Amino acid sequence: MKRSERLVDMTKYLMERPHTLISLPFFAKRYDAAKSSISEDLAILKHTLASNQDGILETVAGASGGVHYIPYLGQKHADKYLSDLASRIEDPSRILPGGFVYLSDVLGNSQDLRRIGELIATRYAYSDVDAVMTIETKGIALAQAVARYLNVPFVTARKRSKVTEGATVSVNYISSSLDRVSKMELPTRALPKGSNVLIVDDFMKGGGTLTGMEGLVKEFSCTVAGVCVLCEADFDKQKLIDNYISLIKISKIDTQKRIILAEPGNFLSETDFSRFQNK
Amino acid sequence: MKRSERLVDMTKYLMERPHTLISLPFFAKRYDAAKSSISEDLAILKHTLASNQDGILETVAGASGGVHYIPYLGQKHADKYLSDLASRIEDPSRILPGGFVYLSDVLGNSQDLRRIGELIATRYAYSDVDAVMTIETKGIALAQAVARYLNVPFVTARKRSKVTEGATVSVNYISSSLDRVSKMELPTRALPKGSNVLIVDDFMKGGGTLTGMEGLVKEFSCTVAGVCVLCEADFDKQKLIDNYISLIKISKIDTQKRIILAEPGNFLSETDFSRFQNK
Structure with a gap:
């Protein structure tokens, strides 16, 4: 040949x-x-x-x-994509009642998922990650995109028991958007003991769901390799979680005046892009 | 260069x-x-x-x-992958109570999703497909994999109302595994009128969920471009749907004797692989 x-x-x-x-x-x-x-x-x-x-x-x-x-993207690609995404998110028609943001189009777009998956995989390219975890429903697209570029399995925690997954392990967590204690669970066979687990989700307000997933990781005798979200809603000050990476930070949602402000999150400052400069 | x-x-x-x-x-x-x-x-x-x-x-x-x-795979790749997958599915530890089959490992494996996505994208490579539709939860991985190779958006019908998606359109359907009428819905802005929609799901028993999705497609004034499932459980004779493609056919599940039999589905006979032979 x-x-x-x-x-x-x-x-x-x-x-x-x-x-x-x-x-x-x-x-x-x-x-x-x-x-x-x-x-x-x-x-x-x-x-x-x-x-x-x-x-x-x-x-x-x-x-x-x-x-x-x-898979590893240079900073210029990250800057460009995240600025573009932030400005697309600043579309007032995305504002939903209750301070939520419509993101299903982004999370259902193959080209966005490719770029987002590559970016998160860049951040964790040299970390020890054995599996990606998320919680149903909208986090799944994100987990799959990241898992594809890290080439590891991804697992999905469920909010309610399903007969089609067999035995499960569950934890309680504080769902901040609902302001109540909820339950999430994962099939016992989904995650081998001792795995390093990267937790991802589409949207973070208080961080209760992420804290719940951290608890679930520990119940499986596994380690949290990192926590990464597509969007954080920064204006909600009572965060239950400290160490996380966000690709996009939403700094303001005014449902009355129909204003939404978004910018790249701490992903850019928390990612080491120097591997290209040295070569 | x-x-x-x-x-x-x-x-x-x-x-x-x-x-x-x-x-x-x-x-x-x-x-x-x-x-x-x-x-x-x-x-x-x-x-x-x-x-x-x-x-x-x-x-x-x-x-x-x-x-x-x-993206288009030749028949030899399809034969090899589907035979291999069928034999992996014939693992008795997959049998769950109620005649369900544990598939979360396959649906969470990046390399399997790549192959499955490429195969389904081969089948519909020359069909008019504007979007892929599935229903939460386990169909999402499949929809995303197919959408990636067809490079179209995918949309996820939900089984219960979510405040984070705004206005929705809903239909009722017969959930054969639960033997009752249920409801599924999709955000009104998810699907433009007149789209050709490929419906995919992970598992088919009676076909009620797929029929529901067909109804949803019609409610959006769209057209069904095809229906494709990863696994069909063939022993359940009362199918509500006729025209579908299955990658894997499960012909027997004996929960008592712990036997599960699987083989490649009608995908192989229903896909035109001749494009390579002519060139």
């Missing part, structure tokens, strides 16, 4: 399997090519991704070595 | 934007290259995808022409 064809297939192959170690001999056999040629191919791939700041190809040396593709 | 680098970037660019027409001048400008060079690049890409039977690159001639990447 020619180099040009190898490059096309290799790009596709690696992109479909992020965070997965692929050995050089595997590619050498797949393309019936010398290992030295494969190394040159990979150098081209690595260089191209780095120039566009839209991915990292990491080489692992040694007998059990190989290469893995890490 | 060298051809080798162009090919890497072009592959990534097109894969991230399936079913989207990209003009030749766009690529020529992006790479500062002659249109003839871009045409040659695209021919290499097209050829490589076709040899692997894992994608189609279609060229549209003329002034407003360009190229679009169509």
